[in-house]
Amino acid sequence: MKPKLLKKSGILSENFRxxxxxxxxxxxxxxxxxxxxxxxxxxxxxxGLTAFQGFLASALVNASAGEYAGFTLIAANAPYLExxxxxxxxxxxxxxxxxxxxxxxxxETRLSHRLLMGNYITDEFFGLAISRPGAINxxxxxxxxxxxxxxxxxxxxxxxxxxxxxxLRAVSALNVALYGMFLAIIVPPAHKNKVIAGLxxxxxxxxYAASWLPIVSNLSAGTRTIILTVAxxxxxxxxxxxxxxxxxxxxx
Numbered sequence: 001m002k003p004k005l006l007k008k009s010g011i012l013s014e015n016f017r018x019x020x021x022x023x024x025x026x027x028x029x030x031x032x033x034x035x036x037x038x039x040x041x042x043x044x045x046x047x048g049l050t051a052f053q054g055f056l057a058s059a060l061v062n063a064s065a066g067e068y069a070g071f072t073l074i075a076a077n078a079p080y081l082e083x084x085x086x087x088x089x090x091x092x093x094x095x096x097x098x099x100x101x102x103x104x105x106x107x108e109t110r111l112s113h114r115l116l117m118g119n120y121i122t123d124e125f126f127g128l129a130i131s132r133p134g135a136i137n138x139x140x141x142x143x144x145x146x147x148x149x150x151x152x153x154x155x156x157x158x159x160x161x162x163x164x165x166x167x168l169r170a171v172s173a174l175n176v177a178l179y180g181m182f183l184a185i186i187v188p189p190a191h192k193n194k195v196i197a198g199l200x201x202x203x204x205x206x207x208y209a210a211s212w213l214p215i216v217s218n219l220s221a222g223t224r225t226i227i228l229t230v231a232x233x234x235x236x237x238x239x240x241x242x243x244x245x246x247x248x249x250x251x252x
């Protein structure tokens with residue numbers, strides 16, 4: 001019995017340490033989430049959502065781009081199907097992150113842990129978990145989630161409340177912060193890769209052109225986004241495929 005008890009005690013100690021490390025590493029993410037979700041709350045307020053609805057949306061949807069798309073479509077009275085497709089496309093990168101994380105997890109990890117971690121895959125949580133050496137410990141992610149996720153939901157609710165209290169000009173100014181976040185995402189890779197920079201310019205130009213072209217302009221903004229996203233990403237994949245490293249025939 002003693003070896004089993006010692007082994008169980010060692011596992012509990014390891015999980016507790018991972019949980020503590022996750023809480024510590026999650027503090028900077030929590031502060032960033034609070035600032036970004038505040039701006040998201042301003043958008044939620046302009047879409048007609050209450051503070052509780054904004055809080056609930058951020059508690060259930062852990063994705064800034066997906067939420068922004070959802071709030072924009074709510075404001076446009078878009079149908080549910082269109083909203084589902086747009087959010088699915090906006091969050092498609094999480095499929096790749098999930099696959100990458102599954103390769104780093106212990107094969108004996110329970111399904112309940114996998115599902116819970118999958119629900120909270122964001123760019124930041126993924127980056128934290130994948131950067132740790134060895135197999136991913138779910139309790140490390142739980143520690144970071146416990147600290148950061150409430151700030152994401154609370155920040156959205158605070159943004160909705162502030163949107164009701166602040167002057168209209170201040171609300172309009174804060175709306176720009178969310179666009180600044182998107183620019184911060186696309187500018188660094190565009191600076192490093194000319195192909196990405198060219199594709200971003202094509203996206204901007206196509207989006208502008210689609211808003212006034214005779215037939216396309218009659219479609220809703222969400223439908224135009226779906227068409228342009230699929231078309232441009234498919235074109236990029238065909239014309240500029242990612243070059244994979246070739247395996248060497250001989251061992252070095």
